[in-house]
Amino acid sequence: MRFKNKITLITGAASGIGRSAALAFAKEGAIIVASDRNDQGGKETVEQIVSKKGQATFIKTDVSKYEEVKKLMQQIHEEFGRLDIAINNAGINGVIARTKDYPEDDWDKVMSINASSVFYGMKAQIPMMLEQGGGVIVNTASIAGLKGLPNSIAYTASKHAVIGATRTAAMEYGRNNIRINAICPVFTVSPMFDPDALDKMAQGIPDKLKANVPMKRFAKVEEQVGAMMWLCSDQASFVTGLALPVDGGLTA
Ligand SMILES: NC(=O)c1ccc[n+]([C@@H]2O[C@H](COP(=O)([O-])OP(=O)(O)OC[C@H]3O[C@@H](n4cnc5c(N)ncnc54)[C@H](O)[C@@H]3O)[C@@H](O)[C@H]2O)c1
Numbered sequence: 001m002r003f004k005n006k007i008t009l010i011t012g013a014a015s016g017i018g019r020s021a022a023l024a025f026a027k028e029g030a031i032i033v034a035s036d037r038n039d040q041g042g043k044e045t046v047e048q049i050v051s052k053k054g055q056a057t058f059i060k061t062d063v064s065k066y067e068e069v070k071k072l073m074q075q076i077h078e079e080f081g082r083l084d085i086a087i088n089n090a091g092i093n094g095v096i097a098r099t100k101d102y103p104e105d106d107w108d109k110v111m112s113i114n115a116s117s118v119f120y121g122m123k124a125q126i127p128m129m130l131e132q133g134g135g136v137i138v139n140t141a142s143i144a145g146l147k148g149l150p151n152s153i154a155y156t157a158s159k160h161a162v163i164g165a166t167r168t169a170a171m172e173y174g175r176n177n178i179r180i181n182a183i184c185p186v187f188t189v190s191p192m193f194d195p196d197a198l199d200k201m202a203q204g205i206p207d208k209l210k211a212n213v214p215m216k217r218f219a220k221v222e223e224q225v226g227a228m229m230w231l232c233s234d235q236a237s238f239v240t241g242l243a244l245p246v247d248g249g250l251t252a
Helices: 016-027 039-051 066-080 104-132 153-176 195-201 205-211 221-232
Strands: 007-011 031-036 055-060 085-088 135-140 178-185 243-246
Touching: 007 016, 007 066, 007 104, 016 031, 016 039, 016 055, 016 085, 016 221, 031 039, 031 066, 039 055, 055 066, 066 104, 085 104, 085 221, 104 135, 104 153, 104 178, 135 153, 135 221, 153 178, 153 243, 178 221, 195 205, 221 243
Parallel strands: 007 031, 007 085, 031 055, 085 135, 135 178, 178 243
Antiparallel strands: none
């Protein structure tokens, strides 16, 4: 029960890593605000938590729109009066193309959903955390925030931006008892990264990707969530500004 009664916002909570985080934090006592643009998936996450006697509510938000993010924080303020933990996790892959062929519209979309969303989230979350005297934020970056990833220029740039924003905000608000970190997942089996579907599209690619990972397998969503939970817990009370690879050794 590391997070008993902690008001915990998770974006991208309708699916994959975000849903798994919502379930795991709820199991350890957190009161979950699950947010996503997909209301059906978000409500299913809440139903799963409530069916296990946890506490959760769903608020639909498009995190790429600052007005919606601000409204989300206002609703949390009105309903709970505080925000202990924020996990800015929503994201998309974007198209796969070489830089010279990468469509500008897709660049804008990926940058706004993956990178601007994290800035908007922190900009709206930090005032509440300052008011209450502290808090913890975890942003979901990627190993593509630590190294290049050919054919994914927008995704790579957006995740580098997430890490830069995380480090900067961590330095600004350390003195205010707000810890801000990022996790950097490697290929993690989820609706975003489905090795079987990928193999059907491009046979043999999943095996090649796996071969590059020193631990010779893909990550499970629970393994990303384990790192998030540690960063949010008191065990990490002096850890801030960290971009933590959860990557089976890929970036080693
Ligand atoms: N799965 C991987 O291999 C992997 C690797 C590295 C990083 N990540 C990152 O982890 C995070 C979660 O990914 P996942 O694997 O769980 O994928 P996922 O597709 O299962 O979940 C992403 C969620 O984000 C939501 N979302 C997308 N755009 C949104 C928007 N504008 N507003 C609100 N919600 C929005 C989706 O509806 C979805 O529920 C992402 O930031 C992703 O970039 C994933």
